[in-house]
Amino acid sequence: MPATLPQTDEEAAAELEALAAEIARHNRLYHTDDAPEISDAAYDALVRRNLAIETAFPSLVRPDSPSVQVGAAPAAHLAKVAHARPMLSLDNAFSDEEVAEFVGRIRRFLSLGADEPVALTAEPKIDGLSCSLRYENRRLVQALTRGDGAVGEDVTANVLTIADIPRTLPAAAPDIFEVRGEVYMEKAAFADLNARLLAEAEAAGDPTKARRFANPRNAAAGSLRQKDAKVTESRPLRFLAHGWGETSALPADTQAGVVATLVDWGFPVADAFARCETTEAALAAYRAIEAARADLPFDIDGVVYKVDRLDWQARLGTIGRAPRWGLAHKFPAERAQTTLNAIDIQVGRTGKLTPVARLEPVTVGGVVVTNATLHNADEIARLGVRPGDRVVLQRAGDVIPQIVENLTRDEDRAAFAFPTHCPECGSEAVREEGEVDIRCTGGLICPAQRIERLKHFVSRGALDIEGLGEKTIEQFVALGWLKEPADIFRLKDHREAMLGLEGWKAKSVDNLLDAVEAKRAPDAARLLFGLGIRHIGAVTARDLLKHYTTLPALRELGEALIALRDATQPALGEDSTKHSVRLDKAIAERIGVAQAGAAVGHALADFFHEPHNVEAWDDLLREVSPPDYVVAARASEVSGKTVVFTGTLETMSRDEAKAQAETLGARVSGSVSAKTDLVVAGPGAGSKIKKAGELGIRVVDEAGWQAIVAAAG
Numbered sequence: 001m002p003a004t005l006p007q008t009d010e011e012a013a014a015e016l017e018a019l020a021a022e023i024a025r026h027n028r029l030y031h032t033d034d035a036p037e038i039s040d041a042a043y044d045a046l047v048r049r050n051l052a053i054e055t056a057f058p059s060l061v062r063p064d065s066p067s068v069q070v071g072a073a074p075a076a077h078l079a080k081v082a083h084a085r086p087m088l089s090l091d092n093a094f095s096d097e098e099v100a101e102f103v104g105r106i107r108r109f110l111s112l113g114a115d116e117p118v119a120l121t122a123e124p125k126i127d128g129l130s131c132s133l134r135y136e137n138r139r140l141v142q143a144l145t146r147g148d149g150a151v152g153e154d155v156t157a158n159v160l161t162i163a164d165i166p167r168t169l170p171a172a173a174p175d176i177f178e179v180r181g182e183v184y185m186e187k188a189a190f191a192d193l194n195a196r197l198l199a200e201a202e203a204a205g206d207p208t209k210a211r212r213f214a215n216p217r218n219a220a221a222g223s224l225r226q227k228d229a230k231v232t233e234s235r236p237l238r239f240l241a242h243g244w245g246e247t248s249a250l251p252a253d254t255q256a257g258v259v260a261t262l263v264d265w266g267f268p269v270a271d272a273f274a275r276c277e278t279t280e281a282a283l284a285a286y287r288a289i290e291a292a293r294a295d296l297p298f299d300i301d302g303v304v305y306k307v308d309r310l311d312w313q314a315r316l317g318t319i320g321r322a323p324r325w326g327l328a329h330k331f332p333a334e335r336a337q338t339t340l341n342a343i344d345i346q347v348g349r350t351g352k353l354t355p356v357a358r359l360e361p362v363t364v365g366g367v368v369v370t371n372a373t374l375h376n377a378d379e380i381a382r383l384g385v386r387p388g389d390r391v392v393l394q395r396a397g398d399v400i401p402q403i404v405e406n407l408t409r410d411e412d413r414a415a416f417a418f419p420t421h422c423p424e425c426g427s428e429a430v431r432e433e434g435e436v437d438i439r440c441t442g443g444l445i446c447p448a449q450r451i452e453r454l455k456h457f458v459s460r461g462a463l464d465i466e467g468l469g470e471k472t473i474e475q476f477v478a479l480g481w482l483k484e485p486a487d488i489f490r491l492k493d494h495r496e497a498m499l500g501l502e503g504w505k506a507k508s509v510d511n512l513l514d515a516v517e518a519k520r521a522p523d524a525a526r527l528l529f530g531l532g533i534r535h536i537g538a539v540t541a542r543d544l545l546k547h548y549t550t551l552p553a554l555r556e557l558g559e560a561l562i563a564l565r566d567a568t569q570p571a572l573g574e575d576s577t578k579h580s581v582r583l584d585k586a587i588a589e590r591i592g593v594a595q596a597g598a599a600v601g602h603a604l605a606d607f608f609h610e611p612h613n614v615e616a617w618d619d620l621l622r623e624v625s626p627p628d629y630v631v632a633a634r635a636s637e638v639s640g641k642t643v644v645f646t647g648t649l650e651t652m653s654r655d656e657a658k659a660q661a662e663t664l665g666a667r668v669s670g671s672v673s674a675k676t677d678l679v680v681a682g683p684g685a686g687s688k689i690k691k692a693g694e695l696g697i698r699v700v701d702e703a704g705w706q707a708i709v710a711a712a713g
Contacts, residue, residue: 004379006053009059009534009535010534011376011436012053012057012060013057013537014352014354015375016057016061018354019050023047044094044301047066048092048094051066057537058539059596059599059600060535060537061537061538062461065461078155080151081142081152081154083149083151083152083245084134084245085178085245086149086150087130087147087152087180088149088321089149089321089322090328091326092302092327092329092330093327093330098329099283099305106316110315111649111651111656118279119277119309120282120305120308121255121276122272122273122274122285122289122305123269123270123274124303125300125304125328125330126182127182127184127215127300128183128217128220129145129183129217130180130182131143131144131145131146131180131181131224132152132178132180132245133165134177135178135179136176137175138170139167140156140168142154142156143158143159143160157229158225161229161237162183162237162238164238164267166265166266166267173251174249174251176247176248177244177246177247178246179245179262179267180241180243180245181239181241181243183221183237183238184220184240185216185217185223185235186297187216187299189216193219193235194212198212215299216299217299220237223235224237238298240268240270241259241262241267241269242259242304254308254310255306255308256275258310272289275308285303293331300331302328302329302330302331303328335392335404337390338362338369338393339360339391340385340387340389340391341359341387342387343357343358343385347422347423347440347449350452351422351439351440354376355373355376355377355379357371357372357373357374359372371401372393374403376438377436380416386414386416387416388413389407389409389411391406391407392405392407424440424447424448425440425447447477450483451474454477456530457485457488458473458488463522464519464526465488465516467511467515468515475501476494485530485616485620486619488516489520491512492517519624521625521626521627524545524626524628524629525542525629527551528544528545528554529541531617534603536603543596544591546629546667549628550626551621558605558607561587561590562605564605565587565602568586583598584598584601587605588601594669635712636711637711638665638677638678638708639664640666641666641677642669642675642677643661643680644671644672644678644680645661645679645682646679646686647684647689648682648683649702650682650702657680660705676695678698678700679692679698680699680704682702
């Protein structure tokens with residue numbers, strides 16, 4: 001995996017798909033199975049790579065992206081309970097500059113002056129299992145793990161065995177209060193536990209069956225999530241509070257104030273917890289905690305900063321899976337040397353040929369690494385790597401795992417020859433002009449692409465058809481049952497044949513067919529995303545359908561864009577560049593969706609210009625009937641309407657105002673037109689006010705807008 005970002009949408013989409021799958025797998029291993037294969041630094045770097053690509057290619061953000069997902073699904077053996085308030089994750093920073101930018105974003109969002117202090121709290125980021133403790137009428141009634149952030153596991157009986165956790169709160173505490181923190185195991189206790197488990201296995205006559213944990217976090221998670229609370233009671237678990245969830249009242253108006261109250265109520269918090277008046281003070285706290293890291297009784301992997309003022313936290317709100325008011329400043333990771341044994345070529349959904357380095361196993365930061373993605377032929381050339389080279393691996397900030405140096409590039413050996421033909425189907429592999437990737441030209445005849453396209457269609461972010469996994473798709477493709485997405489909905493025709501396949505019983509066949517039938521009325525945005533149209537990621541699919549509502553309307557748009565391209569010919573004497581700019585502007589205006597520009601328009605036109613795509617589209621829509629796309633939002637007088645903000649906003653930033661409007665179900669536009677329903681005007685508003693008056697559009701000031709927001713509740 002290179003330090004540079006992808007250069008094209010197809011390259012970015014392919015890597016985001018791979019990252020989503022890889023991170024989801026590690027989430028399951030970490031949160032559900034308590035058996036992670038990589039270090040926290042390695043995981044963080046995967047997430048960071050994903051975020052960097054999404055920032056550069058915002059239209060390609062996937063619904064199953066790590067930026068919008070938290071944790072993993074709860075374990076099957078524990079009862080699942082929805083959190084009253086989601087247990088969010090935190091965005092990460094890896095440098096002082098990123099922390100300064102975090103504070104800068106807060107200032108911009110809240111429209112704070114340069115001299116307005118932004119106080120933060122700083123505390124160690126403990127490596128434990130997140131847990132939410134719910135108190136009703138001051139008694140502990142429920143304890144939940146994070147789970148996937150929305151639904152957690154009920155571990156109440158097990159939590160009652162942890163001595164650190166108060167069973168009741170003082171009389172002055174609110175009627176409802178959820179305390180959130182980390183269940184952990186101290187390093188010394190972890191070592192003692194592993195020694196005890198080994199001794200017990202030896203006493204039983206088979207030390208090879210000793211259940212030994214890889215690290216304290218695994219030990220804590222495995223101990224808390226036992227079926228038998230007596231097992232949990234025998235394990236030395238601790239608890240450290242750091243926040244709260246649902247409350248009927250708050251005992252203070254600052255983060256530090258509430259944490260101080262938690263201490264008064266009997267909850268342990270980190271000794272290093274500090275309130276920092278400035279960014280410099282917060283960074284000093286980070287360095288002090290990092291210096292003391294080895295001497296702490298528990299494992300930590302960074303420092304958490306939170307905006308101290310709770311009214312500011314409320315205004316900042318959340319974006320995706322994380323609050324805008326919190327940040328995890330991670331510690332750096334390590335490097336190691338190993339040998340590159342081979343370079344394999346994998347073929348992705350879009351036909352991209354991706355080289356993967358197969359490495360001599362090496363431990364980096366306590367994790368065994370065997371593979372690293374080399375990304376493309378240019379990255380191989382940049383590093384000069386060949387099988388047999390001695391290389392340096394890094395598992396930290398930018399990309400993970402990353403080959404950062406070739407120690408033997410000067411040795412006299414032939415350069416690696418990138419294949420000229422697809423290893424899956426033998427079709428010619430070519431690099432288009434201006435592209436960095438080499439792609440198979442086999443299209444749907446290439447088994448790798450067909451399978452990957454179908455896998456994408458049924459994936460979690462698209463139609464999410466349970467039971468139709470990779471092996472099943474491969475099996476059904478080999479049998480000739482699956483070629484196009486619509487074939488999935490005709491699998492019922494093969495029911496009798498399925499029953500004759502090894503491993504398939506009546507119940508498993510019927511479960512799969514029922515899962516398919518349950519998707520006959522799929523979410524339109526998920527269906528559109530699942531088709532894999534270039535430039536139309538999950539977010540863009542939703543943006544388009546917010547505006548056009550139905551898939552037939554999008555087809556009409558595609559046909560209109562084809563006609564527009566055909567009709568927009570170069571003017572006499574107009575050069576090709578000016579013509580392209582003029583055409584792109586016309587396409588963007590025809591789409592009428594601010595987040596979907598000319599690239600999306602060309603992609604739609606290209607898709608519907610290809611007869612095979614139209615046939616596949618029509619075939620699919622004969623099998624499914626997606627309902628009109630409706631966005632859930634707070635009911636308000638501006639729901640479904642178009643709002644324009646103009647002039648200077650004095651009590652909030654433009655970003656905060658836009659976020660408010662979208663929460664109320666409104667669309668925000670940058671220009672006034674006949675489609676505009678409301679103009680919010682601050683001081684300095686000019687031509688937009690005049691145009692609104694000419695068109696008879698309602699105009700309110702900032703106070704009027706806040707009244708609309710307040711009325712929505």
